[in-house]
Amino acid sequence: MPSRAMTELMGVAQRCLLFVAPLLLLLAAWQVTTSMGYVRPLFLPPPGSVAEQFLALLQAGEILEQLAISLYRAFAGLAIATAVGVATGLMMARISWVNWICDPLISFVYPAPKIVFIPLFILYFGMDHLSKILLVALTCVFPMIIATHQGASTVSRTLVWSAESMGTSERRLLSRVILPASMPAILTGVRITMPAALITAFTCEMVAGGGGLGAALVFAQRFFETPTVFVYILVMLMTGLVLDLALLRLRNVLLPWHEQDKEL
C-alpha cells in the first residue's frame, strides 16, 4: 500500500501530466504537419529547426542580450509607474482637491491605447531607452494609481480613527497605517500591471526598433528567418510565464500576514 506522501506525489505528477498533454499534442500536430510537407518551412518551420535555432542563438548570447534590454525597459518603466502611481493614488485618497483634479483626467486617458503616444515620445525622448521606458511608465501608471487609490480609500476607518485618536500626524498616518494597509492592493496592482509593462516594452521595440526582443523579432521577420521568429515568440511567452510566477511567490513572501490573498 503506498504511503500518503506517495499518493500525494502521484496526484501532483498526474496533474502535471494532464496539463502538459495538450501542449504535447499541439507539438505533435506541428511536427506532423511539417514533416508531411503540407506547408513550406518558410511559413512553418519544423519544431526541430526552431529548437536548433534557439540553442544557436542562446549560445551566441543573442537571446540573453535582447532579453536583458527588454527587461530593463519594462522594469524601469514599471518602477517609475509604481512610484508615481502609489504617490498619486495615496494623495487622491487623502486630499480631496487632488482627487478632483486627477479623477477626470485619469478617466479620460485610461481607456486610450497608450501606444499611440510612441511617435510623440520618440520626438521628445529619442529612439533609445528613454522613450520606451517612459511609454511603459505611462501605460502602467494608470492601473497603479487606480489600485493604490482603491486600496488606500478602503482602509478600515477604525484603523485610521484609532491612529488619529492616539495623536498620529497625517504624515505618520500615511507611512504607518495607510501605506501598509494598502500594500496588498498595491502588490496586486503590480502583478496585474507587470504583463502590461512587458507587452508595452515589446510592442514599442517592434514599432520603433532600437534593440530588445521586439526589435529582434521584427528584424527576423523582415529577413524571412522564420525559425528565429518562432524562437523570439517563445522566449516572450516564457518570460511572461516566469515573471508572473515569480511575482506570485514574492507576494507571499512580502505579505505573509495577509492571509486571504494567498494563492496557489
Place this chain on the structure above:
Amino acid sequence: MNTSFAANLPLLPAWVNGRARRLIRALPIAMLLVLWEVLVVSGLIDRTFLPPAHAVILAFWDMLVHGELLAHLWATVFTAFVGLGVAVVLGVFLGALMATNRWVNGLVGPLVATTYSLPKTSLVPLFILWFGIGDVTNGLTVVLGCLLPILVSTHHGVSSVPAVLVWSARAMGTPQYAMLRRVLLPAATASILSGVRIALGYCFVLVISAEMIATKLGIGKLIFLYGENGAYAYMLGGILAVVVIAFVADRSLVMITRRLLYWHDSMELRGAHA
C-alpha cells in the same frame, strides 16, 4: 475607472447637482487645455516641440473635413470591432464549453494558461509572413488578443453560477440543452461583460500596434506618417481622435452593461437582505 467616487466631492454645496456637477467634474480637463495653450503661446515651451492646443484642434478639424482622417479611422475601428465581435462569439462559446465539459476544459485550459501571458502583438510578424500586410493580419491579431480575456471571464462566470440556480431550474423542468441559454449564460453576463470591457481596451491597442508595425490603411499608420514628416499638430490631432474614440467606446460599453444588468444589482441587494 468608475464615476462613483467623484460623487462625494466635499467642495460642492448640496444644491449643485446633475449637469452642473458633471460640468464641474470635467473642469480639470479644460484647465489642462488652457494651461497647455498658455505655456506654448507665452513661449515657455518651444512651439516646434509642442504645438499650441488651438493648432491641434484646427489640425483635427482640417483632417476631419478635408483630409483622410475618416478613411483611416474607419479602417482601424472596423478592424477593431469586427475582431472584437468574432472574439466575443468564440470566447463565450469556448468559455461556456470549458465550464460545462471536463474534456474541453482539460484540452483547452492548459493552452490558455500557457499562452495568456504572451504579448499578442508578437504574433504580428508571424501573421505578416503568413497572410501578408493588411486587414487579415491586423484582424487576426485582434481576435486572438481579445479572445483570451473573454474566454477566461466566461469560464469563470459560468463555473461560478450558484448550484442552487441550476438545481431550481432542473427541478422546474428546464431541459439540459436549454440550461446554458436560459440559466448559465444569463447568470454569467456580469462576468462576461467585464471580460468584454478588458478586451475592448485590448482591441484598440492591438489594432494600432499592428498598424504601426506595418499596414496600408489605418489611424496608427497615419499618426506615424505625420510624426515622421514633422507635422506634429496633425500627429497630435490623430492621437486626440484615438483617445476620444477609446473613451467613448468604453463609456458606451459601461452604459450598455448597466442597461443589460439592471436586474443584477437588485438581485444582489435582495440576496444581502435574505
